[in-house]
Amino acid sequence: MLFSESVNTGFLFLAPWLVFFPVIGLLINAAFGHKFSERTIGAVASVASGAAFAASVLLAVTVSGAHGEAMRWRLAEWIHVGSLNLDWTFRVDSLSTTMMLVVSGVGTLIHIYAIGYMHEDVRFKSDPGRFRRFFVYLNLFIAAMMILVSGDSYLMLFIGWEGVGLCSYLLVGFWYELDLLGRPSWANSNAGNKAFIANRVGDWGFLIASFLIFYTFGSLQFDAVFAKVHEVNEGLIVAITLFLLIGVTGKSAQIPLYVWLPDAMAGPTPVSALIHAATMVTAGVYLITRSAPLYSAVPEAQHIVSLVGAVTALFAATIATGQYDIKKVLAYSTISQLGFMVAAVGMGAYVAGMFHLITHAFFKALLFLSAGSVILGMERGHHHAEHAHHHEEAKGKRKIGKKKVESGGHDAHDDHASTGHGEVFDPGDMRNMGGLRKTMPVTFWVYIIGMVALSGLPPFAGFWSKDEILLDASRHSQVVYWLLTIAAFFTAFYMGRQIWMVFFGEARHEAAEHAEESPRVITVPLMILAGLSVLGGLLNLPFDGFHNLGHWLEHTIGEVEALGLNLQVAGISTVLAALAILISWFIYGRKPMAKNQNDPLESLGILFKGMNGKWYIDELYGFLVVTPYKTISHFLAEVIDWRFWHDWFHEKVLMATYNWVSEIGLNLYADQKGIDAFANGLGAWSQNLSAALRKVQNGFVRSYALSILLGVVLILGYLLIK
């Protein structure tokens, strides 16, 4: 049976191996990794991920051979309870293979990059043992993500959904007890908690939606659900889609649950690239695309989704403009771009959303990895400078330390910079950088490519995908269109600002001065991603005959209107992007920031303060949710639990009652006056009795004889009378 199926369905039998390959990789590393060298560990993990990529390619070939027909591979029976019948089934169709290719393809490149990155990271933080742990987590993530995208039911998708959430938590808090510079700090672990807890809210929405789906449709399997969409009450579908939206806002970092993603940058940079930019955070977009039949049935819900996405896109873009941390800028940029995707799939432009998802995976992974390369270069430069200072006088060193405190003191909201130690150097702070184009040329060029692709200048990948979204928006809703267009303007601006601050001008810190280019294991994946960022647009060009992605996906999500190039929309967005980069050059490039100079944007006053302070959403949530929650928890713990339950109820009521019952009731009455009295009484009584009987034993033989006589007389008398 297995053989015949594999003949009919090509490489479909590889579907479970998407999960098995990374799991095998992680098991090898977990079991034998302690004997391996770093290279071997990295190679095992990368090969495992690469094998998953190869399997994805073969599956994609199989799907295209079957004309995009959805295929299933049933691995095992799973849950059969009552009317719920779920199998562990892999679904292979054009949508899921697209996601598989992105996840395993970008994932493999990031695995390779991570070999180089983590080599330096674990040495920098002097804990080489964690190298293996990192790759075990990374492979686990790939496995979970594969379950997510290949699941054939909402429940299997949820398993993957939770699995990637777990990996995200583990990897955000990877250096759970150290900060960026290897000093003791719980900031990373707090960031991990924040990510996990914020996602919990979203997962609650997903779960409720799943329950509602089962309640409404009697099944969780995709096809069975979608087949009945038009038979059920529309209100229920609205509820399902909106609860799913809560899940999406959690995982894909949309308003109101986006707050975890910027903090998640506490994880090592490959994690930020893989999980928090390219793959996991797009799971929400995938979920909506997968649920397309549900969303298409309720335009009200679609409108809400696209509005949430558009508002998030603009909101996050403004925050990104005011950040100093190189990774925070990219984090808010990711939120903003995810907003684009969510807005697109909300409008029913599923192809545009998926297109942007793919191109974004390329250029955002590229940008994050390049940012990681920049940070590594800064750390090397810092190390170099530190090393040089060791030979100098202590006096000089103290002076430099003081200066660093001042420069770090600019940003009260930056977690790394404001820890308040004597030696504060933040390798991710853009104010410390400058002039890196000379010291890190490869990183510079790939960063430029990523920046142009993200800014949406033709002919780079980002232009085509973003333009498709904007075009769809212009036809659906003017509000969404303008929100997204302004967001695109901000996108180009903050990317320009970043480029000028990081790579141009003069070094504003000795670390930047001594920065060194990263090794090939890091730069080669960057170059591949740069190539993809340039060419990614070819997937779906807005010309007749080039709607490849659209034709590919329409087998799964139905016919999608293929749009041509609208010169007005494309023109406005291109001009705005170019204008934004020009303005950023005017502010940051024409006259580069000097050492310790304030950001020129600070002249905007309160506006910049807001952007820099993330519009104080964290503080607002702290005030609205965290503080009351902590107050209530404290009240519950201190007053209810400790004082009421422990001090009063347990000590006063339970223990006092127990003591009273045991001392008075049981000890005194039951034990002493009951059992003891009975036992003692028995003893005393037998003593008394024997004392009385003792008198009989008087030692006079004659009295014994008399007793015998009397006894005989009595017995005889009795016998006679009877």
Add this chain to the structure above:
Amino acid sequence: MIPVDYYIILSAILFTIGVLGVLIRRNALIIFMSIELMLNAANLAIVAFGSVIQNFSGQIFVFFVIAVAAAEVAVGLALIVEIFRTKKTIDVDQMSSMKG
């Protein structure tokens, strides 16, 4: 033929004298003799009844009793001798060291 009643009455009188002797006298030897008297009173009754029912088993029984009595006398006298050696008296009232 003397009626059996007379034997029984004689036997009862002898038994009673024996009982009274055991109960009243303090001399161990006298008590011993009284016990012998009671045994012989019983023997008399047994042979009397045996002759009434024309059966030898009564007489055989008596022989056993006489034999047992002889053994008892042997043991008893040995005990009395031993008691006399330790206590220098054969007054049974003096032999109350095991009283309760």
